[in-house]
Amino acid sequence: MEELYKLVDDWKKAKLKSFETLASCRDETILILKEDKCINYGRVSKAAFIEILNSLKDQKDNLENNLPKAEYYIYYILTVNKDYIKSTLESIKAIISDTYTTVEDENTAASALVSRTGFLITEIINFGFTKGFIIRLIRGIFVFNPGGSFEDCWAAFYGRILSQDKENYSVIFKGYILESLLDDVNIPSLKREVEEDEVAKIDVLKGISKYRKFLQAAVNQRFMVKSVTALDHYQALKIAKSELGAMLDLMHLGYCNLKIDLRESALVVNHNSPERADFQTIHFQADDVFTSNDTLYNNLSLKLSNIESKRFIAQEVVAKIESAIRYLRAGSEAVELEQKFLNYWIGLENIFSTHDINAKTFLRIRMHLSTAHAVSYARRNLHDFHKSLKRMNARQYLPAFNDDLTYLMDVATYDLVIAQSTEQPFLALRAQTLKDSYFGNPKHCEETIKRHKLNVERHLTRMYKIRNELVHNAATFQKIENITSNLRYYLVFVLNKLIEYFDGCQQKAISDRYIDMNDFFLFQEAVLKSIEEKGYLLEDLLRTPHPVEFIV
Numbered sequence: 447m448e449e450l451y452k453l454v455d456d457w458k459k460a461k462l463k464s465f466e467t468l469a470s471c472r473d474e475t476i477l478i479l480k481e482d483k484c485i486n487y488g489r490v491s492k493a494a495f496i497e498i499l500n501s502l503k504d505q506k507d508n509l510e511n512n513l514p515k516a517e518y519y520i521y522y523i524l525t526v527n528k529d530y531i532k533s534t535l536e537s538i539k540a541i542i543s544d545t546y547t548t549v550e551d552e553n554t555a556a557s558a559l560v561s562r563t564g565f566l567i568t569e570i571i572n573f574g575f576t577k578g579f580i581i582r583l584i585r586g587i588f589v590f591n592p593g594g595s596f597e598d599c600w601a602a603f604y605g606r607i608l609s610q611d612k613e614n615y616s617v618i619f620k621g622y623i624l625e626s627l628l629d630d631v632n633i634p635s636l637k638r639e640v641e642e643d644e645v646a647k648i649d650v651l652k653g654i655s656k657y658r659k660f661l662q663a664a665v666n667q668r669f670m671v672k673s674v675t676a677l678d679h680y681q682a683l684k685i686a687k688s689e690l691g692a693m694l695d696l697m698h699l700g701y702c703n704l705k706i707d708l709r710e711s712a713l714v715v716n717h718n719s720p721e722r723a724d725f726q727t728i729h730f731q732a733d734d735v736f737t738s739n740d741t742l743y744n745n746l747s748l749k750l751s752n753i754e755s756k757r758f759i760a761q762e763v764v765a766k767i768e769s770a771i772r773y774l775r776a777g778s779e780a781v782e783l784e785q786k787f788l789n790y791w792i793g794l795e796n797i798f799s800t801h802d803i804n805a806k807t808f809l810r811i812r813m814h815l816s817t818a819h820a821v822s823y824a825r826r827n828l829h830d831f832h833k834s835l836k837r838m839n840a841r842q843y844l845p846a847f848n849d850d851l852t853y854l855m856d857v858a859t860y861d862l863v864i865a866q867s868t869e870q871p872f873l874a875l876r877a878q879t880l881k882d883s884y885f886g887n888p889k890h891c892e893e894t895i896k897r898h899k900l901n902v903e904r905h906l907t908r909m910y911k912i913r914n915e916l917v918h919n920a921a922t923f924q925k926i927e928n929i930t931s932n933l934r935y936y937l938v939f940v941l942n943k944l945i946e947y948f949d950g951c952q953q954k955a956i957s958d959r960y961i962d963m964n965d966f967f968l969f970q971e972a973v974l975k976s977i978e979e980k981g982y983l984l985e986d987l988l989r990t991p992h993p994v995e996f997i998v
Contacts, residue, residue: 448572449908450475451520454513465504470907472499482565483558484534488526495519531573534566535604542596552867556875570607576680577928612675614717616645617686619670619728620660621706628668631701635693636668644671647720651713657723660713668706679714683726686712688922691782708781730783730927749949758953760960767948769796770941774934783930784916784923790933791913797940797963812906815936818943818970820899821977824884824891824987828854831876835863838873855984857885884984891982909933943970 453468462468476499479485479492487495498519501512541559546552571577583606587599594602618640628636640661642648651657661669672689676682697704708728715723754764773793777786798810832851835844843862846853853859863870863877883891909929915921947966954961973990980986 447475447520447524451517451524454517454520457509458513458517467907467911469502469504470904472502474904475499478565481561484530484537484562484565485523486526486530486533487523490519490522495523531566531569532608534562534569535607538562538566539600539604542600549867552871553875553878556871557879560872560875571928572925573610574677574681575607576678576684578680579678610677612677615674615676615679615682615686616715616717617672617674617683618645618661618713618715619672619686619690620709620712621668621670622666622709623668623704623706625666627704631704633697633701635670637671638668639663640669640671644673645715645720651715651720651723654721657713660711660725679716679724679726682714683712683728686714687728729781730786730930746945749945753945753948756948756951756953756961758957758961759948759951760962763944763948763961763963766797766963767941767944769793770937770944774937774941777934777937783926787912787926787930787933788916790930790937791909794933794937794940797944800963808906808910811910812903814967814970815906815940816899816902817967817974818940819902819936820895821970821973821990822939822943823895823898824982824984825851825990828880828988831880834873834876838870840866840870840873851988855988857881860885884987888981888983891987892978895977895982905929905932906936 450468450471453462453471456462457465457468476496479496485492498512498516502509502516538559541555541562544555546555567577567580570580583603587594587603587606591599623636637644640648645651648661652661670690670693672686674682674685674689676685694706697706710727710729711725712728713723714726750767753759753767770793773789773796777789777793780786780789794811794815795807798814799807800810828851832849832854835841835847840863841847843866844853844859846856846859860877860881864874864881867874883894909932912923912926912929916923944966947969948961951961951965977986977990
């Protein structure tokens, strides 16, 4: 809702070129309003609010009349939901504490629990806690605390999230720099040694072996210390990196020959418990897990060599794939989050660009990428479900379990997983959801895939707005970690699809006609059309490949 509020303001200030950006966020907000049961509407009507949002049209008279109303409703609801995190936590606790007499009631409650937990985590991150801290907190309280009762664990989690108290941190960065370059440089923030007046109890840290080497003074080395207040270690590093970036920018202006090579890890010290200081990588870590081995390297090398050897493939295809790989690497190696985002976007944009001056590249991205992802969506979900079954050792009660996924075409597989609801309730819920989608009413599967395609389009619209602000306004962002991970995934996904398609393609009947990028896009459209015409059959969906060479 905060995003929509900002977009309404941007539209009023003529900062948005297209009403579609606002409309996309509006439609997404309406869906959330219909699903979220924890939003407090105060003295206004939920139905009236949704009606106002639905009434917004790209017409001057309409917007002059309805935009101020929508803006006020959003403002009002934001102000009466200051305790949204607390009310959502209490709603989750109520669901967990309740008793259910039927399997249907249990499934309904479990679905509500999954939905509200998603809303909770999103809001906690939006408040300022980092995803890394939340994962670490949940593991520390609920997973690696076998002796604690659920009530005690929940009380600890509830209290930590709601306390929302910021603490004082010192973040110590270490950089390597030639002493000869420092002869005529007078920058107090470059320290030969970290002193007590900068970091509380620094002598205690220097006495602990795992910190001693990092804090030891040496030639060609300087420390930079940033003192910040933050909700957790990860946020402290994030704030300190921003301040360090500004400092390095200024240093570069004054001393353009001064090159500082930052160490990849910084030491984050909580003033209240310095002995629990923590090393954190200064590079942003994407959420996805990526393979890294000889088999992957050799496999990709063979595929790319095969593509290059096919003279019937347009040279532009090879150039676009090579460019995308280059910008994927550039984004992965970049330190600044904005630079990562821009590199990933450049790689993606180049794939979908065309020489047609009348074509709009973003519209091509939104149309073709969402289509390609819709084609692979079902198999992607089933492949992920298969990995969950393997991780939970489900093969012990699934006799047909195998890595080719054929066992997932049998409804009996899902029934066996559902029967484990007492021991593995969420896995059973997932099995029930998939069963309903692929073995129930075909319309359900159709709606799921179409809804996913629309969600991808909306997310790409959100990314495009960030891209425009970075490029045209030189904006800086503090909350784009997740969306940068998503953008990296989209780039990796489409790269895999391209390599898969062009590695296996055959020459056209007319030998002087090249296979180009448009053939790839048309193939994705044709496959999706075929899936639709056949009624979204599970056998057909599973036969559609989902490339996983990079992502596991």
